[in-house]
Amino acid sequence: MIPVRLHAALDALSVAGLVLGPRAAGWPRNLSGPLAAAGAFVAAYSLATRYGEGSSGVLSLGEHRALDAMQGAGFCAAALNRRLPLEARVAMGGYGAFSLLAAALTDPGPEVRQVGRQLPLPQGAVRRRPGPGRTWQVAPGVHYLRLGIVNVAFLGEVGAGDRGWTLVDAGLPGSAGAIRRAAEALFGPGARPARILLTHGHFDHVGALETLAEVWDAPVLAHAAERPHLDGSRDYPPGDPSVGGGLMARAAPFYPTGPADVGARLSDLPADGTVPGLSGWRWIATPGHAPGHVSLWRAADRVLLAGDAVVTVRQEEAYAVARQRLELHGPPAYFTPDWEEARASARRLAALAPEVLLSGHGVPLGGPALRAGLGRLAREFDRIARPRGSRYDLHPDLR
Ligand SMILES: [Zn+2]
Numbered sequence: 181m182i183p184v185r186l187h188a189a190l191d192a193l194s195v196a197g198l199v200l201g202p203r204a205a206g207w208p209r210n211l212s213g214p215l216a217a218a219g220a221f222v223a224a225y226s227l228a229t230r231y232g233e234g235s236s237g238v239l240s241l242g243e244h245r246a247l248d249a250m251q252g253a254g255f256c257a258a259a260l261n262r263r264l265p266l267e268a269r270v271a272m273g274g275y276g277a278f279s280l281l282a283a284a285l286t287d288p289g290p291e292v293r294q295v296g297r298q299l300p301l302p303q304g305a306v307r308r309r310p311g312p313g314r315t316w317q318v319a320p321g322v323h324y325l326r327l328g329i330v331n332v333a334f335l336g337e338v339g340a341g342d343r344g345w346t347l348v349d350a351g352l353p354g355s356a357g358a359i360r361r362a363a364e365a366l367f368g369p370g371a372r373p374a375r376i377l378l379t380h381g382h383f384d385h386v387g388a389l390e391t392l393a394e395v396w397d398a399p400v401l402a403h404a405a406e407r408p409h410l411d412g413s414r415d416y417p418p419g420d421p422s423v424g425g426g427l428m429a430r431a432a433p434f435y436p437t438g439p440a441d442v443g444a445r446l447s448d449l450p451a452d453g454t455v456p457g458l459s460g461w462r463w464i465a466t467p468g469h470a471p472g473h474v475s476l477w478r479a480a481d482r483v484l485l486a487g488d489a490v491v492t493v494r495q496e497e498a499y500a501v502a503r504q505r506l507e508l509h510g511p512p513a514y515f516t517p518d519w520e521e522a523r524a525s526a527r528r529l530a531a532l533a534p535e536v537l538l539s540g541h542g543v544p545l546g547g548p549a550l551r552a553g554l555g556r557l558a559r560e561f562d563r564i565a566r567p568r569g570s571r572y573d574l575h576p577d578l579r
């Protein structure tokens with residue numbers, strides 16, 4: 181393993197080598213120019229990297245290593261170009277291999293102290309099989325579609341037909357077409373849902389809501405405390421970049437917080453925990469990540485849809501999201517204003533001892549590894565999932 185400090189020194193050496201080496205070797209301008217530009221690129225992303233706990237930068241070490249690897253692969257590919265001088269090809273191939281190795285061998289480092297990798301789970305804990313269209317089946321009558329960074333769930337038997345099923349959450353803006361195609365593959369051509377149920381109203385869960393509610397003429401159900409964020413009356417507090425953990429968190433102040441507006445179709449979930457028209461399922465209050473956040477629970481086979489109360493990928497880091505790296509993880513930290521409530525919610529979910537868990541982000545997990553991990557996440561929530569000194573912990577009045 182390469183220690184983080186050594187990696188930082190190697191980055192500085194690479195920059196010097198790329199900028200000065202080709203000139204010293206007397207290579208032609210049309211070669212030394214692009215290599216110096218590559219050196220400037222390495223310098224830029226190295227300066228933007230958090231190598232240690234104290235340093236500030238927009239890139240986590242994981243994202244930095246992904247750029248190292250891309251850069252290394254680019255150099256290896258360029259070294260195959262027969263029109264280049266042989267010594268340049270050898271040097272570029274060598275440098276490319278060096279970059280790939282540095283990316284692969286660097287210690288994950290102290291970045292993981294803030295919101296880091298939380299509870300890694302084995303691949304054997306994944307619970308899904310391919311379903312119709314681009315969907316995955318999690319349990320009988322429970323499918324989901326991954327829209328890049330976020331999941332939407334479909335409750336209902338395959339072929340259930342018009343008004344025979346329920347949509348849970350409504351994805352990213354622009355995803356209405358993909359959600360409709362998945363619904364038609366699952367339930368039949370033109371099949372509209374009986375209702376749209378929301379775990380909460382964050383932008384990545386209601387992106388296509390207004391469009392879908394309109395074209396399907398469907399009622400929308402959510403917790404009463406979420407209503408101001410769904411009837412156009414109140415913004416969420418801005419995303420908190422201070423939680424750290426990666427690029428997704430750093431970009432959080434720019435995420436939309438404005439309310440969706442489906443007020444005319446919106447109903448509050450009844451206080452008794454039932455979901456009107458949806459037998460076998462109950463909703464469970466899991467606030468903290470959002471004031472009216474709810475999870476859904478089917479006791480018969482212990483299926484839990486947890487929204488963002490707990491997720492199964494490190495949502496703060498773009499690299500981890502792109503790879504959908506497997507872990508049990510507290511709520512996405514940059515959008516979680518109330519950590520006391522978030523902890524109580526995680527404990528409520530762990531106490532259910534689910535057989536299968538589908539979250540708003542990441543792949544579905546199940547079995548004993550899930551239950552053990554969820555129990556530990558709940559017990560040690562503050563140590564594992566809670567960022568230190570986040571803005572909304574320090575300033576509750578800003579929530
Ligand atoms: Zn959310």
Ligand SMILES: [Zn+2]
Nearest residue numbers: 382384488540
């Ligand atoms: Zn989310």
